[in-house]
Amino acid sequence: MIALNPRDPVPAFEQIRLQIGGLIRSGSLPEGHKLPSIRQLAADLHTAPGTVARAYTALEAEGLINPSKTRGTRVCANQTLPNSVAIAAATYLSQVPNLSLEEAVGAVRAQWEATRSGPITP
């Protein structure tokens, strides 16, 4: 399941994109899994169809999903991250169990940006 928080400063389409993308990369949504139609997901989330359509378009651009008029929108093959990433993530979360999701993601983001600008900090 995915959730949409209207009070979150992150735009609605981005929330949808991030969650579906995360589920695909983690392997929770396997290759070939058929996603709900834009109208169904928009109705269930009580948001505009255009919001979901924008998220789906972004996911398609990332190569994560493949929309088809005949087969529906399906998860593309070979999009799951390596198992080592899942192990590293589990290790990270076990070492800092009191972080909220935002704090945990923020720390990874900060570290990720730091690695782009200089050597990895311990």
Place this chain on the structure above:
Amino acid sequence: MSSIFFPLFILVIVVLAVIVLVAVFGALRPTPQEKPPHNPEVRAVITSSQRRAGGAIALAVGLLIAMVSLGFAVPWALGVPLAVAPTVAASGGLLFYAFPGQRGFRVPENSVRSASLEPRSPWALARHPSVWLPAGTALGLTLFLVFTGVTASSDEFGRSRSITVSTPFSSSGASPYPGWFYGAPILLGVALLLASTFIALHRISKIPAFPLPELAEIDRKWRLGSTRIVSAISGTGLLVTWAGVMLIAGNALHSVNSGADGSASGAAAGMVFTILGMVAFIASMVAITLAALWATTLKKQVTALGTPSAAVPPISANPYTSEPTI
């Protein structure tokens, strides 16, 4: 024709009305162990669905009565309106059920809402075992009509609505018999009813899901419960039709084979068809009774699990901005 149809359809209508009324009023009687849903939105959505299902059954019965009256008012139609009455009536009920505007779960403007990533479709609902009733009955009825169509003979006006048994010395015939004169309109009625059933299932699948993860099981049970009701209404229309067709065919076969020119096997087949027709009629009464019971007890069935109430506050003055309707 009328001498056979009239008592049959009067019996159908009277038994239908009595059974449905008894079932509905019996189910509406509160019981001590009744466990109403705590979540007011869930309760409202299911109540709306119950009303629709009850309206669909009432409309189907009303249409059946109207079409039977029409059938007897136009004797020159030779019973064709009577033959298609059950399927057309059930179609009318199901199209009423599928009419847009069903109440959805109202979500507070700023509350978090969740959604499953599993697609819903009428085809997925059509895999529910309850749909085997209309599907299997439609298949059996179609095959039976092909059989009677092939074995029918034309009357003096060239209409395929009688059956003839010939020997080298004489021939005898009986009418009415469900040849193509009745079979073709009935098959059109079957197609209409199957399409209406699909449209009703489509409506069930398209109603937005309850937007909380803890309500997912309630949502699933509500959809399956509604699918059962739709299947029972559809199955009733088909079973009543099949019952009528088998009784008419059985009566004609028995009549044409009971004379000196007839065969014992033909008479026996007529008897078997008559018995099967009665069985189908009883099955149709069971199906419509179950439809009425399920429609009136949907809330009890679905909320037997109990529904959480903490996640969504009860509706106050006007905190909701969206009222989804499909």
